[in-house]
Amino acid sequence: MTDENLIDALKALGHPLRLRIVEALRAGERNVGEIEQATGIAQPGLSQQLAVIRAAGLVQTRKAAKLVYYSLDQAVLAGLRDRIGTFAGTPTDKASAAGPPPTRHPATGVARFARLS
Amino acid sequence: MTDENLIDALKALGHPLRLRIVEALRAGERNVGEIEQATGIAQPGLSQQLAVIRAAGLVQTRKAAKLVYYSLDQAVLAGLRDRIGTFAGTPTDKASAAGPPPTRHPATGVARFARLS
DNA sequence: ATATATTTTCATAAATCGTGTATATGTATT
DNA sequence: AATACATATACACGATTTATGAAAATATAT
Numbered sequence: 277m278t279d280e281n282l283i284d285a286l287k288a289l290g291h292p293l294r295l296r297i298v299e300a301l302r303a304g305e306r307n308v309g310e311i312e313q314a315t316g317i318a319q320p321g322l323s324q325q326l327a328v329i330r331a332a333g334l335v336q337t338r339k340a341a342k343l344v345y346y347s348l349d350q351a352v353l354a355g356l357r358d359r360i361g362t363f364a365g366t367p368t369d370k371a372s373a374a375g376p377p378p379t380r381h382p383a384t385g386v387a388r389f390a391r392l393s
Numbered sequence: 394m395t396d397e398n399l400i401d402a403l404k405a406l407g408h409p410l411r412l413r414i415v416e417a418l419r420a421g422e423r424n425v426g427e428i429e430q431a432t433g434i435a436q437p438g439l440s441q442q443l444a445v446i447r448a449a450g451l452v453q454t455r456k457a458a459k460l461v462y463y464s465l466d467q468a469v470l471a472g473l474r475d476r477i478g479t480f481a482g483t484p485t486d487k488a489s490a491a492g493p494p495p496t497r498h499p500a501t502g503v504a505r506f507a508r509l510s
Numbered sequence: 511a512t513a514t515a516t517t518t519t520c521a522t523a524a525a526t527c528g529t530g531t532a533t534a535t536g537t538a539t540t
Numbered sequence: 541a542a543t544a545c546a547t548a549t550a551c552a553c554g555a556t557t558t559a560t561g562a563a564a565a566t567a568t569a570t
Contacts, residue, residue, distance in 0.1 A: 289477075309515095365470075516567080521561090
């Protein structure tokens with residue numbers, strides 16, 4: 277990961293709407309309509325922010341019929357985490373750690389219950 | 394760490410000059426003149442970027458006579474790393490399921506809503 | 511082909527950011 | 541007090557980003 281890529285990734289995350297989107301994707305892959313429901317971001321703006329996130333390489337996309345499914349690129353995000361880890365005191369011994377560190381908060385997102393009917 | 398703090402930290406790091414500054418501080422505490430030498434950023438601009446980094450809570454400062462020493466706040470940076478780790482550390486949902494279009498957990502109503510014509 | 515659902519792109523005004531120059535605030539030294 | 545040095549802030553202004561609504565591209569079904 278080059279410094280420029282790193283900066284793009286950090287910039288992409290350093291924005292309230294985009295952070296909200298990424299948080300909504302933590303629970304798993306979602307299509308644009310689902311992300312819209314989960315985040316409350318109106319459609320065109322959402323697509324714009326998704327484009328930024330995509331350009332930063334933070335997500336993968338998959339197309340199923342009319343729908344486009346977004347999911348976090350965990351390899352890239354792990355790289356980002358490790359890169360920041362080099363700034364934190366502990367020299368990264370977690371670059372090789374396979375298992376996710378303790379906490380997984382499954383319900384952090386508002387995304388869970390998008391009630392429509 | 395609130396979302397707003399997180400965003401400020403990410404924004405602070407997502408900038409070439411500021412990233413260079415933080416990288417220069419990785420080796421240990423430095424005063425402004427030393428950072429200027431290490432990064433080649435001219436004094437006023439440097440002070441401005443340091444102010445951003447300071448406001449984001451990424452560094453601690455210590456004053457010795459005329460000199461101001463900056464050092465990375467490793468606790469904050471470790472928190473930042475862990476926070477990003479929550480985006481990276483969730484495999485095994487359907488990450489590798491390249492199979493059929495998703496018909497998933499009942500709570501995500503949007504897709505179902507879209508199909509009910 | 512026509513209609514419809516989903517997502518992306520365009521356009522533009524408002525806000526924010528980036529950077530250089532000048533100026534200010536401290537703190538020691540004489 | 542006056543000087544010198546280290547650091548911080550203020551200001552200005554062009555560049556980038558954001559918000560928002562309209563239009564367009566893509567894919568599917570009838």
